Amino acid sequence: MKVGIIGCGNISETYFNCQKIFNNFEITACADINTEFANKSAEKFNIKAQSVDEILSNKDIDLIINLTIPSAHKEIIIRSLNAGKHCFSEKPLAMNMKEGREIEKLSNEKNLYVGCAPDTFLGSAGQNARKLIEENKIGKIVLGTFNLMSHGMEDWHPNPDFFFKPGAGPVFDVGVYYLTQLINLIGPVKSISSISGTATPERTITSEPRNGEKIIVETPTTLMGSLEFHNSAKIQFFCSWDVWKHKHSTIELYGLDGSMIVPDPNFFSGDILISKKEQDWQTINNDSMLLGIPNKTDNDGTKIANYRGIGLSEMIHAIHNQTHPRCSLDLSIHVLEVMEGILNSSTQKEIYHLNTNPSQPKYLSEDEIRKLKN
Numbered sequence: 001m002k003v004g005i006i007g008c009g010n011i012s013e014t015y016f017n018c019q020k021i022f023n024n025f026e027i028t029a030c031a032d033i034n035t036e037f038a039n040k041s042a043e044k045f046n047i048k049a050q051s052v053d054e055i056l057s058n059k060d061i062d063l064i065i066n067l068t069i070p071s072a073h074k075e076i077i078i079r080s081l082n083a084g085k086h087c088f089s090e091k092p093l094a095m096n097m098k099e100g101r102e103i104e105k106l107s108n109e110k111n112l113y114v115g116c117a118p119d120t121f122l123g124s125a126g127q128n129a130r131k132l133i134e135e136n137k138i139g140k141i142v143l144g145t146f147n148l149m150s151h152g153m154e155d156w157h158p159n160p161d162f163f164f165k166p167g168a169g170p171v172f173d174v175g176v177y178y179l180t181q182l183i184n185l186i187g188p189v190k191s192i193s194s195i196s197g198t199a200t201p202e203r204t205i206t207s208e209p210r211n212g213e214k215i216i217v218e219t220p221t222t223l224m225g226s227l228e229f230h231n232s233a234k235i236q237f238f239c240s241w242d243v244w245k246h247k248h249s250t251i252e253l254y255g256l257d258g259s260m261i262v263p264d265p266n267f268f269s270g271d272i273l274i275s276k277k278e279q280d281w282q283t284i285n286n287d288s289m290l291l292g293i294p295n296k297t298d299n300d301g302t303k304i305a306n307y308r309g310i311g312l313s314e315m316i317h318a319i320h321n322q323t324h325p326r327c328s329l330d331l332s333i334h335v336l337e338v339m340e341g342i343l344n345s346s347t348q349k350e351i352y353h354l355n356t357n358p359s360q361p362k363y364l365s366e367d368e369i370r371k372l373k374n
């Protein structure tokens with residue numbers, strides 16, 4: 001399938017490069033509201049730079065990859081659908097459920113697919129953890145925790161403003177990986193109770209080129225609370241960009257017969273720790289699975305697995321076969337409702353009950369992945 005990218009910022013290079021990993025799409029044009037960015041990417045990847053209007057009316061392109069900032073996601077998805085194109089968007093799907101429902105309505109009317117990141121849950125750690133849970137290795141999951149804490153994004157991203165505006169913050173920007181992973185592992189969320197806070201009303205950028213500039217914080221930078229899942233599991237969470245250092249692990253799941261620690265869902269691989277009742281932890285390495293094989297060196301020199309693009313490739317396969325994709329619109333709308341519900345519960349000081357209840361995405365087998373990989 002021939003596809004085009006709208007939004008040639010920080011994450012776009014990962015998408016331009018992932019067409020080499022997967023075998024069912026080719027990026028033939030790109031656009032950005034800032035033509036300089038589009039021209040630069042077009043030159044680097046030897047494709048055509050177009051304006052947003054031109055790429056949307058480009059007849060050779062069947063799908064748009066939406067890599068704009070969160071506040072532009074809905075507009076670009078809607079415009080892609082109205083132009084007769086499928087769309088795969090970076091997360092979050094939209095700023096709120098009202099926008100999410102608009103996207104859903106148009107996608108149904110036009111009979112076009114909308115998919116959404118994150119796709120990291122399709123990596124080796126997420127899929128192997130899913131398999132271990134389904135094989136009943138720790139019994140029925142009844143409790144758990146997830147913790148994501150750091151001191152924010154103003155120290156590395158060149159344009160970090162959007163992280164502190166509605167549609168971002170620690171839940172919409174990073175929590176989305178944890179929530180999607182948990183729904184992959186134990187199914188959809190039923191209700192939410194939360195509180196929120198903002199440690200400082202202003203953040204100072206320490207990355208280049210805008211070092212020293214201030215950002216006004218317009219969304220909470222800490223959210224804490226609990227989620228009850230339809231399978232009755234209760235998960236406590238702590239999402240914050242106000243913490244310098246901590247020693248919590250990322251996701252811990254407690255079953256009737258044992259416990260499991262799932263690695264950081266922002267990554268495709270990492271070790272799973274599992275223990276039966278009171279026995280010692282056993283380490284399960286996932287690096288030999290297809291989406292766990294290290295293929296990239298991180299900034300600190302560590303070899304990691306980065307297969308961003310699997311969600312897009314799998315959705316294209318689903319379009320060709322008219323099946324339901326893993327990174328589906330109903331999954332991303334549910335995740336969006338959970339994120340909005342976390343904010344709403346904290347401001348309204350009441351339990352939020354979810355309206356959406358999608359099915360768990362199907363397990364992605366090695367055989368299915370092999371067919372999509374170069």
Ligand SMILES: NC(=O)c1ccc[n+]([C@@H]2O[C@H](COP(=O)([O-])OP(=O)(O)OC[C@H]3O[C@@H](n4cnc5c(N)ncnc54)[C@H](O)[C@@H]3O)[C@@H](O)[C@H]2O)c1
Binds near residue numbers: 009068075090173
């Ligand atoms: N940077 C990362 O490591 C990372 C990782 C995973 C996901 N994401 C997600 O990817 C998306 C983009 O993030 P980023 O870090 O690349 O941001 P960025 O600010 O570096 O890039 C966004 C680009 O979109 C363009 N843009 C904004 N509004 C537009 C519009 N209406 N029409 C056309 N172009 C428009 C901007 O000019 C910019 O070049 C975000 O939703 C983010 O959450 C980023």
